[in-house]
């Protein structure tokens with residue numbers, strides 16, 4: 001078996017359920033602590049500008065209670081940079097955000113914004129946060145990420161997952177091939193390679209087989225599965241699927 005593929009659990013949508021009623025339950029911290037016990041390798045939480053799910057208090061609570069590394073997802077704004085520098089999480093992942101989007105739609109446009117992003121990530125890296133950029137499987141973006149000093153790229157698997165769900169097998173295969181090629185390029189450029197968005201038990205195996213990919217961040221699907229089979233069991237099945245694919 002090649003190196004163990006890490007599983008980061010994204011707990012955003014525990015907060016989505018909580019916020020549906022504006023109360024305190026279900027608590028994303030409880031899910032994170034349960035995931036720790038269930039063998040997660042990390043926790044991912046996305047503090048969106050509109051706070052539609054994860055709140056500032058959630059991040060405070062996670063930082064105070066987690067023993068697992070926190071991967072703090074954030075937009076490239078001064079507000080989020082200040083929050084990240086205050087907490088100094090293990091990792092930050094810079095993601096594009098548009099208020100009107102239902103979920104993250106595309107990857108970060110690094111090349112078109114490289115000078116600003118280079119200056120934006122420098123203090124985060126100097127504060128000891130591992131800096132990841134959430135990008136499409138696109139050579140221009142991967143090369144720009146390496147150029148501006150990111151340590152990690154997280155490859156956006158949303159298009160691949162959407163094509164698969166829509167039965168567009170040829171498009172899914174083509175996107176998967178792009179992801180494979182960009183994972184190899186990213187590693188050649190000295191970047192650590194992660195992948196995430198929209199992954200489920202069916203779409204994970206081909207991604208898990210990519211040798212350069214060392215971490216998957218999975219949230220929406222696993223939180224949904226947890227409704228029916230409980231979080232530990234849902235995660236155990238994903239672990240089994242990942243390990244089986246990794247060989």
Ligand SMILES: CC(=O)[C@@H](O)[C@H](O)COP(=O)(O)O
Nearest residue numbers: 012046095103104134196197
């Ligand atoms: C970047 C990414 O794909 C997710 O980690 C992100 O959190 C998606 O946004 P929502 O969780 O708001 O759907």
Ligand SMILES: NCC(=O)COP(=O)(O)O
Nearest residue numbers: 010196197198217219220
């Ligand atoms: N960066 C991807 C992530 O954290 C989880 O995305 P999803 O599984 O909720 O789509």
